[in-house]
Amino acid sequence: MPDAEVAIIGAGLSGIGMGRHLRLRTEVTERVWDGDAGLWRLRTPAGEVTARFVVSAIGAFVDPRPAALAGLDDFGGAVLRSSGWDHGCDLTGKRVAVVGTGASAVQIIPEIAPLTARLDVYQRTPIWVGPKPDSPVPRPVRWLFRRAPRVQDAVRRTATRGVEMVLVDLVVGHGRAPYLAHGGARLARSLWYRTQVKDPDTRRRLTPGYGLGCKRPSVSNTYLKTFNRPNVALVTDAIDQVTPTGVRTVDGREREVDAIVLATGFRLASDPEVYRRTPVRGRDGFDLATFYAENRLASHEGISIPGLPNHFMMFGPYGWVGGTWHQLVETTSAHVVRVIREARRRGATSVEVRPEPTERWTNRMRERLAGSLWTTNGCATANSHYFDHHGDTPYLRPTSAAQAAHAARTFPLDDYVYSPPTRPITP
Numbered sequence: 001m002p003d004a005e006v007a008i009i010g011a012g013l014s015g016i017g018m019g020r021h022l023r024l025r026t027e028v029t030e031r032v033w034d035g036d037a038g039l040w041r042l043r044t045p046a047g048e049v050t051a052r053f054v055v056s057a058i059g060a061f062v063d064p065r066p067a068a069l070a071g072l073d074d075f076g077g078a079v080l081r082s083s084g085w086d087h088g089c090d091l092t093g094k095r096v097a098v099v100g101t102g103a104s105a106v107q108i109i110p111e112i113a114p115l116t117a118r119l120d121v122y123q124r125t126p127i128w129v130g131p132k133p134d135s136p137v138p139r140p141v142r143w144l145f146r147r148a149p150r151v152q153d154a155v156r157r158t159a160t161r162g163v164e165m166v167l168v169d170l171v172v173g174h175g176r177a178p179y180l181a182h183g184g185a186r187l188a189r190s191l192w193y194r195t196q197v198k199d200p201d202t203r204r205r206l207t208p209g210y211g212l213g214c215k216r217p218s219v220s221n222t223y224l225k226t227f228n229r230p231n232v233a234l235v236t237d238a239i240d241q242v243t244p245t246g247v248r249t250v251d252g253r254e255r256e257v258d259a260i261v262l263a264t265g266f267r268l269a270s271d272p273e274v275y276r277r278t279p280v281r282g283r284d285g286f287d288l289a290t291f292y293a294e295n296r297l298a299s300h301e302g303i304s305i306p307g308l309p310n311h312f313m314m315f316g317p318y319g320w321v322g323g324t325w326h327q328l329v330e331t332t333s334a335h336v337v338r339v340i341r342e343a344r345r346r347g348a349t350s351v352e353v354r355p356e357p358t359e360r361w362t363n364r365m366r367e368r369l370a371g372s373l374w375t376t377n378g379c380a381t382a383n384s385h386y387f388d389h390h391g392d393t394p395y396l397r398p399t400s401a402a403q404a405a406h407a408a409r410t411f412p413l414d415d416y417v418y419s420p421p422t423r424p425i426t427p
Contacts, residue, residue, distance in 0.1 A: 002039045002050040006340070009042075010057030010314065023049075031280045033309060038349040040310065052349065053340060057314040057329075060395075061266035062274045067099060070241035077245075078259040082108060083266070091115050091259060097247050099239070100263035101127055103218050108263055109232075110222035119232045120255050122239060122247070125215065125383045126208045128185075131192060132219035163323030164401055171213055172398040175371030185212040196224035205236050211377030215384040268385055269315050270297055270394060282308040283352070297394040298362040300415060301407060303335050304353035309419075312336045317394040318365040322401030331401070334408040339416055348418035357415040368398040 009028050023046075030043035031054060042049040064083040072079070078089050082104035096116045098105055101123040113119050137145075145152035170180050189207055197203035206224065208215070226232055237249035246256035267274050275289035282288070286307030299305050302319025303312050313319065314332050321328050343351045369375070374386055374393045386393045397404060 002052050004049065004051040006053045006055060007040065007042060007049065007051035008055045008057050010055075010059060027278075029278050031278075031311075033282045033311075035283055035309075035350075038310075053310045053312070053336075055312045055314065055332075055336060056269075056280075058269055060269055060315050060320065062269050062271070063267045063277065064262075065265045065267050067262045067264045069099070069239060071244075072242045072260075074244050075242050075260060077257060080259060080261045082261070082263045089259065093117050094258040095256060096120070096259045096261060097122060097255065097257045098261040098263055099247075100265065101125070102263060102265050103127075103216060104265070105263035106218040106220050106223045108261060110220065110226045112261070113226045113229055113232050116231060118257075119229075120235050120247070120257065121227075121232065122235045123205070124236075124238070125381070126206050127215060128188065128208055128212055128217040129223050130188065130217060130219050132221050134221065160323035160327070160401075168396070168398060168400060171373045171396065172368060174213075174373035175376055178376070181212045181373055181377055188212065193224065198228050202227050202234055205234055208382070210379055210382040211373065213373045214377055214379035214382035214386070216386070265385065268388075268395070269313075270317055270388060272389075280308070280311075282311065293389075296390050296392055297388060298358055300353045300358040300361050301335060301404075301411060302397050303332055304358070304416075306353055306355045306358055309350045309352040312339075318362065318397050320395055321397040321399065321404040327401045327405075331404045331408045334405070335411070338408070338411075338413065342413045342416075343418055346418045348420055350419040351416045352419075353416050357412070365394075365398060366392070369393055369396070372398070 009031075023044075026044050026046055028042045028044055028049075032041045032043070033039075034041050034050075037050075038052070040051050040054045042051060042054070064081060078086070080086055080089060091112050092115045094116055095118045096112065097120045098109055098112075099122045101121065105121070106127070106129060109119070109121060145155075170177075174181055193203055193207055197206060206227065227234055235249065235255070237251050237253075240248045240250045240252075242248075242260065243254060246254050247260070248254040270292055272289040272293040275287075275292065280288035284307070288305075288308070291305070291307065297317035299313070299316040299318060302316045302321070303314075305311075305313075305316065312332070312335070314329060319328070319332075321331055339351055343349070372393065373379075374384070379387075386395050388394055399407075
């Protein structure tokens with residue numbers, strides 16, 4: 001028998017009573033489907049684990065994207081990475097360069113700027129940064145939430161719906177109401193950026209030239225203000241190479257630094273390179289890296305892909321749904337549980353989504369995104385991870401969370417093929 005009926009690969013899904021089922025600090029380096037045994041063989045540094053079903057919950061952002069900087073290995077100072085920060089490296093009084101201005105940099109830069117003697121921020125593409133509503137919850141409101149949990153739940157649902165409106169209504173419905181994104185961009189330029197950044201030239205270089213929403217926006221009450229500090233410089237000239245003592249840009253200027261912070265982003269879960277490092281091999285030689293590299297991304301409900309029996313994803317192509325990660329987990333879990341229960345009812349040990357419903361569902365998602373903000377809002381210069389290497393935008397499921405939850409409860413179970421074992425199961 002397999003070691004586990006269901007193996008969940010990823011973090012952040014533990015709960016009460018889950019401790020004895022967890023294997024911490026254990027990366028799954030390879031997933032291989034054993035068709036004869038009807039199970040998955042998971043390779044880990046601690047040995048092989050077998051499981052009947054696999055749920056890939058590795059998240060949207062998986063591996064740090066390598067920084068393509070010539071000479072980086074020859075740099076004589078400290079090199080810090082946002083994904084694995086060295087807390088033993090003290091930046092107080094140091095000259096520091098930050099490469100990147102994405103979501104990680106927005107959080108890092110305001111924190112380290114007061115410590116450094118000089119901070120150079122290397123920006124390739126500016127990012128939209130809005131205000132962050134982050135005021136303390138008043139004591140009377142906290143008292144009300146304790147006494148009336150349904151009120152807190154209603155507030156949470158309202159806030160979640162607000163986020164969903166931005167993700168789905170504004171992005172997907174941009175063609176019907178372009179004034180929403182255009183108006184938001186004008187308001188940010190004329191009011192928010194103007195009040196945050198004093199120097200007109202710095203403000204101009206920090207302001208995106210692409211439309212609001214093309215690239216993942218961030219929120220911060222301190223990021224833009226950091227560029228008012230006398231020890232912080234925004235560098236928009238491209239980096240030529242890293243030298244042993246600093247960073248040289250294409251204009252020939254070298255800025256000496258003691259440390260370099262790499263905030264260069266992450267590979268998405270649909271990037272083929274993720275699965276070249278940690279292969280996923282399914283039925284009849286199916287290889288997930290090759291599939292993602294050579295074909296437009298497709299899935300069934302953002303959860304299943306033909307060629308991968310007994311395999312489900314918390315964030316597959318066109319899979320992001322709702323205003324929070326929790327909604328995505330709940331929707332995916334409902335889908336997966338229905339399929340596994342049906343497999344048990346039929347006495348099947350192998351289930352695999354059919355190609356026809358996969359193609360049909362994916363085509364509907366592409367049609368709904370055809371007039372989205374990403375295709376109609378001047379996004380060509382955004383350098384956005386929303387666009388994959390095929391030119392598609394398979395990040396977002398263009399439906400509401402309620403629609404996705406309903407689909408998880410009602411999709412035809414015959415969208416899957418249920419197969420019995422071909423021989424007695426052995427580990």
